[in-house]
Amino acid sequence: AAVEPRATCATGQTVKNAACCALFPVLQDIQNDMFAGDTCGDAAHAALRVAFHDAIGFSKTQSSFGTGADGSIFLFAEQELTYGANLGIADAFNLEVPFIKKHNISVADFIQFAATISLTKCPGVLQPPFMMGRVDAKAAAPDGTVPEPFQTVDTILARMADAGLTAADTVALLASHSIAGADDVDPDLSGLPFDSTPSVFDTQFFVETQLRGTGFPGSSGNQGEVASGIAGEIRLQSDHLLARDTATACLWQANVNNQAHMAQTFQAAFAKMQNLGQKNLVDCSDVIPAPPSLPASAATAFFPAGLSHADIEQACATTAFPNLSTAPGAAVSLPQIVQAPLTQGDCDDDGEGKFSNFFLRFAN
Ligand code: HEM
Ligand SMILES: [Ca+2]
Ligand SMILES: [Ca+2]
Numbered sequence: 001a002a003v004e005p006r007a008t009c010a011t012g013q014t015v016k017n018a019a020c021c022a023l024f025p026v027l028q029d030i031q032n033d034m035f036a037g038d039t040c041g042d043a044a045h046a047a048l049r050v051a052f053h054d055a056i057g058f059s060k061t062q063s064s065f066g067t068g069a070d071g072s073i074f075l076f077a078e079q080e081l082t083y084g085a086n087l088g089i090a091d092a093f094n095l096e097v098p099f100i101k102k103h104n105i106s107v108a109d110f111i112q113f114a115a116t117i118s119l120t121k122c123p124g125v126l127q128p129p130f131m132m133g134r135v136d137a138k139a140a141a142p143d144g145t146v147p148e149p150f151q152t153v154d155t156i157l158a159r160m161a162d163a164g165l166t167a168a169d170t171v172a173l174l175a176s177h178s179i180a181g182a183d184d185v186d187p188d189l190s191g192l193p194f195d196s197t198p199s200v201f202d203t204q205f206f207v208e209t210q211l212r213g214t215g216f217p218g219s220s221g222n223q224g225e226v227a228s229g230i231a232g233e234i235r236l237q238s239d240h241l242l243a244r245d246t247a248t249a250c251l252w253q254a255n256v257n258n259q260a261h262m263a264q265t266f267q268a269a270f271a272k273m274q275n276l277g278q279k280n281l282v283d284c285s286d287v288i289p290a291p292p293s294l295p296a297s298a299a300t301a302f303f304p305a306g307l308s309h310a311d312i313e314q315a316c317a318t319t320a321f322p323n324l325s326t327a328p329g330a331a332v333s334l335p336q337i338v339q340a341p342l343t344q345g346d347c348d349d350d351g352e353g354k355f356s357n358f359f360l361r362f363a364n
Contacts, residue, residue, distance in 0.1 A: 013287075020132060020284035023113065026103045027287060030117050034099050040199040042191065042340040043095055044118035045180050050092035051115030051274065052173070053085070054108070057141025058163050058277040066141035068163075068277020069134055071107030074100070075361050076140030085146035087184045095340070100360065107360060108134035112274045116288055119270075122179045124201035124294040126263040129271050131281035149185065149224030149236040153245040156238060163276055165269070171242065171251040172265035173273060178205035181337045182234050185225050189218040191337035192234035196304055198337055202294065203262050203301045206255040209235060209243045210321065211304075211311050217334075229311065230304050232334030249315035257301035257322050259294065300324075306331035 008014050009021035011028075035043055050073060057080075058068030066072055073080045077093055080086055100110045109132050119125045145163075147156045160170045179201050183190040195205040211229025220227075228235035243252045255262040275281060303309070303326040312321045 015284070015286050017282050017284065019282050020287050022105055023130075023132065023284055023287045026099075026105060026110070026113060027117065027289075029099055029102065030114055031289075034095065034114070035117070035121060038121065038340060040118075040122035040179055040201075042091075042337055044121045045198070045337070046088075046092040046095055046340070047114045047118040048176055048179065050089050050096075051112050052176070053080075053089055053146050054111050055273050055276045056147075056159075056163055057145045059145075060162060060164055062162075064142060065145050065163075066139065066277065067135070067137055069108055069112055069274055070137035070277060071109075071111055071134070072137035072139070072141050074107050074111065075137050079140040083143045083146065085143075085148050091183070091340075097360065105132070106134050106136045108136050108278070115274070119201075120289050120291040122199065122201045123292040124259065124263065124298065125291040126267045127285075127290055128267060128288055129283070129285040130288050131271075131275055131278075132284045133281045134275075134278045147238065149238040151238060153238075153241050153247060156242070157247065165273065165276075167247055168251055168265070169269040169272060171248055171255070172262075172269035174239065174242065175201070175205065175255065175262050175266040176270075177236075177239060178202060178262075182236070183339075185234060185236070186216075186218045186222050189336065191339055192217050192232070193334055193337055194234065194236070194239070196230060196233065196334055197298065200294070200298050201263070201266075201291075202298045203255050203257055203259055205239075206243075206252055206262070207257075207301050207324065208233065208304065209239050210253070210256070210313055210315070211307060212313050213240070229307065230334060231331065232336070244313065244315040246317070250318060253316040253319065253321060257324060259299065302327045304331065305329045 006014050007018035009024055011024040038044055054073040055069040057066035059065035081089055116128045116130045119128050147159050157167050177194040181191055181193040181198050195208050197204050213227030215227055217232050217234050224237050226235050226237045226240045242248045301324050303324050305327045308326055314321050
């Protein structure tokens, strides 16, 4: 049988493609310093979100939308971070730029690599693949490439399709909101989780977005926010509508209590998203560490305490919502996600701040 060629890196690991050796020092720095003690918390969430906002700057038909996963969101931060849809991405900029400056991989590769490593911090994620070799942007993406939470399902799906992502891909990608929350949708409250388990990649997000909305974690009337079903949880209008639209409701519900389906479809759609607009990439999947497995206690979806099937707004017309058991005890209010101390960079988010991206672009 043919023996696959392998390379031994200076750092000691063995990989199929020698080019991937460049990632080990970056991996070590990300693990030890950038994420430090963050186990699928605020820093991991920030690194995951920015990977989407960079990659989605791409269109199959309009070259002016950019070259996708090309680092433009940091390289042209002084422009892209002023777009409303990118509010809060300054956190990822401040988190990552000091580390980007220390390494010689492309900014585009760093953003997607950091997101891939962020996923390996989250129990329940399937081993993510990783491709390397993205070419950095020559120009900013224009405003309007990133979907907004106040848009209609049709608008969001059309934008995603224009970038090459189907409705099924979109629902699959939104499993990311199982390990996520919002800092800026409610102007007074940060770290509001999208599901009751924001540090576990489980199917609770798909259960909880189907609950009848009963209240707001803080103020009402915020653009892009609708009532959620659990105290302390925030619900995006876009997630609420995607869970109920005839185009996506059955895709959405198919994730409920089906961890394997959610994890597999997310793995495939995320890999597709990470490579938008890029070609001639090298497979460096063998650099990526294994994610922690899902604890047995998180393997089965549940109705939050005090709620039942009667609180579900059934939307998929062809399949009944799965029967789940109710978590024991009295209804609880979810805690806010602890904010990472993202103070290392120097980007301020008020639209008139300084941007160390100029250093990234010209002085390296
Ligand atoms: C398709 C439509 C989508 C919309 C409208 C949307 C909207 C949002 C909004 C409004 C927030 C809250 C931001 C804040 O206030 O801090 C958020 C957070 C987040 N989103 Fe999405 N999103 C979408 C898709 C995605 C995708 C495809 C991914 C990744 C694959 C993603 C990953 C995240 C993550 C990880 C967070 C949490 C960020 C943090 O805690 O710092 N989202 N999203
Ligand atoms: Ca981009
Ligand atoms: Ca979760």
